[in-house]
Amino acid sequence: MPRHPTTSLPEPFIPEFRSAPALRGWRRLLRWSPMGLLPLLGACTADPGNLLCQLGTALGLGGGCATTLAVGEEG
Amino acid sequence: MSAPRLALLGGQDEPEIAALRAELRRRHIDPLLIDTVALPAAGRMTFEFGRWRYEDARLSELRGLFIRRLFIHPLDPACAGPLESDPRATVAVLREKESLLRSMLTACAARGAAMINPPETLTCHFLKTETLRRLAETGLPVPDTLTTNDPGAVRTFAARHPEVIYKPLSGGAAARLLTEGDLRPERLDQLRRSPVLFQERVRGVDVRAYTLAGRLIAGGLLDCDAVDFRTTGRAFTSDPLLEGERQAAIQAARATGLTFAGIDLKRSPDGGCVLLDVNPAPMFAAFERSTGTDISGALAEHLAGLCG
Numbered sequence: 529m530p531r532h533p534t535t536s537l538p539e540p541f542i543p544e545f546r547s548a549p550a551l552r553g554w555r556r557l558l559r560w561s562p563m564g565l566l567p568l569l570g571a572c573t574a575d576p577g578n579l580l581c582q583l584g585t586a587l588g589l590g591g592g593c594a595t596t597l598a599v600g601e602e603g
Numbered sequence: 604m605s606a607p608r609l610a611l612l613g614g615q616d617e618p619e620i621a622a623l624r625a626e627l628r629r630r631h632i633d634p635l636l637i638d639t640v641a642l643p644a645a646g647r648m649t650f651e652f653g654r655w656r657y658e659d660a661r662l663s664e665l666r667g668l669f670i671r672r673l674f675i676h677p678l679d680p681a682c683a684g685p686l687e688s689d690p691r692a693t694v695a696v697l698r699e700k701e702s703l704l705r706s707m708l709t710a711c712a713a714r715g716a717a718m719i720n721p722p723e724t725l726t727c728h729f730l731k732t733e734t735l736r737r738l739a740e741t742g743l744p745v746p747d748t749l750t751t752n753d754p755g756a757v758r759t760f761a762a763r764h765p766e767v768i769y770k771p772l773s774g775g776a777a778a779r780l781l782t783e784g785d786l787r788p789e790r791l792d793q794l795r796r797s798p799v800l801f802q803e804r805v806r807g808v809d810v811r812a813y814t815l816a817g818r819l820i821a822g823g824l825l826d827c828d829a830v831d832f833r834t835t836g837r838a839f840t841s842d843p844l845l846e847g848e849r850q851a852a853i854q855a856a857r858a859t860g861l862t863f864a865g866i867d868l869k870r871s872p873d874g875g876c877v878l879l880d881v882n883p884a885p886m887f888a889a890f891e892r893s894t895g896t897d898i899s900g901a902l903a904e905h906l907a908g909l910c911g
Contacts, residue, residue: 541769541793544776 606664607635608910613671614640618888620671626903632910635660639672639704648703655707665716667909671884674701678775717909724860725883729773731800734859734881741858743851744877746805752798754791761786766804768830777831805877810868811839812852813887813898815905819849821896838893848876855881
């Protein structure tokens with residue numbers, strides 16, 4: 529059986545696919561100062577429906593909606 | 604043991620599920636909620652003696668199922684913790700859950716239950732390249748598209764268009780503008796790791812259309828300069844769609860076999876339109892709020908009709 533060329537492969541072209549899982553994003557978020565979170569919370573208060581999108585942006589999920597990772601059931 | 608005629612599949616905290624449940628109850632229908640997010644940690648699903656049951660409900664009498672969320676991908680933010688701490692088990696158990704749900708749905712379909720949308724159509728969002736091919740084959744306008752892991756093909760494609768965007772083949776990241784830096788050899792070499800979908804950038808107003816059973820039930824516009832409107836956090840406003848957009852949305856849903864669909868289009872300054880994406884299980888709660896449209900009511904009416 530041919531081996532899959534898993535060694536010495538570059539990072540994926542899509543930047544979001546290189547980053548660590550969202551949990552690391554959460555840890556990054558928690559390391560921020562509370563003041564840094566205020567604009568995010570303000571945006572969410574203005575439209576709670578956008579909460580996931582704002583969080584997705586903050587967590588480095590491509591600046592998109594966090595739910596876009598639910599394959600086949602996004603949008 | 605109860606024998607419900609209607610079931611909603613999704614997370615119980617999802618606003619779309621809550622809105623639909625409320626609309627159905629207003630019509631004196633109490634649907635069974637199968638919490639596909641919490642399963643199997645919460646909720647008991649069993650196949651025994653040739654029959655399926657969920658909690659204390661028999662599933663053999665189901666006439667209709669609304670699928671908001673079915674399979675959880677390992678990259679779903681909800682799986683971030685387990686994926687980091689125990690990736691092998693996380694992937695394995697999600698695959699087992701998929702097998703459970705897919706088998707249950709297949710049995711329901713074999714008994715004649717209608718599904719919004721059938722599981723086999725849910726893949727259209729995952730297979731963006733094939734969906735675009737199918738739409739184009741139907742004669743619908745789609746952006747010039749290149750899906751490849753070939754750096755040379757990307758350079759040629761980029762030379763053909765003033766602006767090019769790129770995005771994943773299967774979702775999971777926003778669309779981005781292709782820059783000169785992206786055309787550097789070391790950057791394009793990254794295509795060896797994974798193919799990418801490239802498209803000519805289509806400028807114009809974003810249009811979202813919702814179709815149900817061959818008719819348009821809601822539509823709205825969002826005018827912004829972003830490559831991907833989802834990155835802006837801005838909401839759609841209620842505006843009438845042009846006749847060409849209405850027809851394109853209805854035909855796109857038909858071409859992809861979707862009873863219910865959320866369709867993304869771009870309106871060009873001359874009033875023409877281009878289809879960008881077809882969503883088989885679209886979110887609609889935030890859209891309803893910002894536009895004042897009634898998608899959950901239309902869905903509830905349709906589902907109530909299935910119960911007969």
